[in-house]
Amino acid sequence: MYDVVVVGLGAMGSAAVAEIAARGRKVLGIEARHPAHKLGSSHGDSRIIRLGYHEDPAYVPLLRRAYGNWRRLERRLGADILTKTGVLQIGHPDGRLVGGMLKSCAEYGLAHEILERAAMEDRFPGFVLESGEVAVLDPNGGYIRPETAIWGNLRLAMEDGAELHIGEKVTAIEPGANSVTIRSPSASYRARKVVVATGSWIAELVPRVAGRAVPIRQVVAWYRPSDDFAAQPQRMPCLLRDEGDRGSYFGFPQIGVDGVKIGKHTHFHEPIDPDRETPPVNDVDTAMLDSFAARRMPSVATVRVRAVTCRYTMLPGEDFLIDSLPGEPSVVVCSACSGHGFKFTSVIGEILADLSLDGGTDLPIARFSFNAHLELEETA
Template sequence: MKRPEHRVPNFDVIVAGVGGMGSAACLQLARRGQKVLGLERFDIPHAMGSSHGINRIIRLAYFEHPSYVPLLRRAYQLWRETEQRFGEQLLYVTGGVDAGPAESSVVTGSLAACRAHDLPHELLDAREIMRRFPAFRLPDHYVGNYQADAGFVMSERAIVAQTTMAMAAGADIRAREAIVDWEPTAGGGVRVRTTKGTYEAGRLILSTGAWIADHVPALAGKAVPERQVLGWFQPKEPQHFALGALPVSIVDAPSARCYQFPVFGVPGFKIGLYHHFRQLGHADTLSREPTADDEAALRQVVREVFPGADGATMALKACLFTNTPDEHFVVDCLPGVPQVVVASPCSGHGFKFASVMGEVLADLAIDGTTRHDIGLFSLSRLNG
C-alpha cells in the first residue's frame, strides 16, 4: 500500500527565536493577517538567553546614540498598547539617572540625546542627586542627567503577553523546537529544517539572539555572546530602594559601569555591570551558574555607590549579551537573500525596543522596507 505523500506546511513567515523581538514580530505579523510559524528552541519564556531576570530598563535619554530616540518613542506607545490589550501592566515609569564624571560618555551621550530631541531633563550635581535619592553615594565631582520618562519593562511577562496575543491572532508558535538550518527555495522563499520537521515559507525572520551567528555566517566573529550576571541584594535601608523612591539608573562607578533598578517583583535591589568579566564564547558553552567571584564583583559596586543595599544576597542570575563591534543592533534583510530578515543582536541594550522592533520586522518581512529609520543597524556596516 502506497504511503500518503507528506505535505510540507506552508507559511507566509517563519520566525526563528521567540524571545522579546521574535514574539513581538509574531504578534505584529499575525495582526496583519500573515500565516506565521514561531519556533523557539527552549521554553517560552526561558532563562537561557538574554530576556529574563524580571525586568529591563527603558529610557529616552539614550546615551548610545540619538538615532535610537524616535524608535524609543514608538516603543513606549506600543508597550502601552500591548499592556492595555493584555490587561496587565508591563511598563513602569520611575524616572532615570545617568551619572558619572561630567566628561563620561554616559553623561555626555544622555545629554546629547535629550538636546537633539527636545526631551525634558535636569542636569544635577552629586549633592542634589543624593538629596533627592538617598540610596546613592557619589563622588563630589559626579553629575547626573535626570529624565523623568525612564523606567522598566517586565521582560518575561512581556514575552508572555506578546506570545499569547500572537496566538490569539492566529500565529502558530511552538517551543522546544530548534532550527537546524535553512535554505532559500527556487521560488524565492525559504525552507527551514528543525529538530522536529521541515517547513516552507515566503519569508524567514532570524531572531535567535546569542545563537544568531550559527544561522547567519556573515555574523561569525561579529555577533559574540558574552556572559553577564545580575544580582539582587537586600537593602539595609529598604525605604530608599523601594519603587517610587529610587529611579532606574546607569552609573559610571569608580570600578565599573553599572545599571540598577528599585526593588520590585522579588526581594532585593537589582544591579548589573556592563561587560561584567568580559567572558566570551559560544552560547552553548558559557556557564549559566553564578559564582562567588560574580557576587563579589557586583557587591563591590554596591558598596561604592549604593551602600545601603549591602545586605544579604537574594539572587544571582546569569544571562547573555550578544555584542557587535560597535554595540549597535543588526536589523536588516540578508544581502543576496532578501526574503531572510536578520534581527539583532542587541549588545545588551535591546529589550526595551522589542515592541517597536516587532513592527520593524513585520514591515521588512512583508514589504522589504520600513518607515522607521534603521540605517544605523545595517548588516553591511560590519564589513567596513
C-alpha cells in the first residue's frame, strides 16, 4: 500500500513525487515513456518565468511561492535552473499583455520599468517597436531549464526513497472505499491517493475532462543571430509580444548552441489526438515564425536552424485544473498547462503533495477547482 501513486512524470508529476518523498511518505511514480520526452509538453530547453502576470493578478502569490521553491530546488541540486534575464512585454499600453501586466504590478507593488521606443532602441536593440507601442520590463522575469528541473526532481525523489517505474503505462484507475487501485498491463498497485498528471493524455484516465482539456499542437523554432552581442542572455531579456488580432508571440535570448527561440502562443490552435505522433513541422509553421522573426527581431533572429513540435493542453479560460475528482477524493487531478504552466511547477508539486497527503492546501487554488471550471462553462 502506497501513500500516493503519481501517474505521469513530466513537469507536474516529477515535482509532486519529489515533494511527497521529501515529506517522508511512501510514493510510487509511474511514467509511460521517459520524462521530458518529445511527445509531451515539457521539452525544448527553456520556459519563461515572470512575476508581473498579465493573465490575472491572482496568480502573483503563487508565483512568489514558486520563485522561492525554484531557488530551494537549485540549492538541493547544486544546479542552475532559473536565470533572471528580465522579461519584456511589448504591445499597446491598453492591450491584453501590457495592460494586464501593469494591473498585476499595481495590485502587488511589483518592480517594473516602462520603456518607450527610443529607450528600447538604445537599451535592447534586438527588438523592433512600432509607434504607439511600449515595452514593460519585468526585472524578476527570466527562464527556467525544464529538463534540468524534471530530472533533478526525479533524482531527489529517488534519494528520498521514492520508487519510479519508467516505461510503464497506467491503463486504469479504480477508486475503492479506502484506497484506489492503479493498473498497468504488467501490475496493479494500491494507494491511499493517486495523482493524475498525464499532460495531453489526461482525458484517457479522467474521462470527465474530455472535451474540456484539449491538446493542441505547438511549434517553436531557433534562429542564429547576426548580432551575436545583442542576443546574449546578459543583454537580451525574454520576450512576450502582443500582436493584437494576430495573437501573441514569445522569445528567448541565445541560451544554447541553437540560438534565439521563438514561438506563437497556441500556434494555429490545432487540436490533436494525443495518442498519435504530433504532426511534424511544416512550411506554413515556419513561414509564420520566420515572418515574425524578420519583422520584430531582425538582428537577433536571423537564420532559422531548427524547429520542433510540442503540445499545449488547453482548458477553458486558459487556466489550470488542480483538484480532487468530484465524488472521488482519492483521485487528485492536475492539468496545469494552457501554455503557461511550467513556471508554477515548483509550487504545484507542493499543492499536489498537500492535496494527496492532507486532503487540502492553504495555497490559493480556488480558481483551479472543478467547480470554477464548471461555472466558467455555464457562463460561456
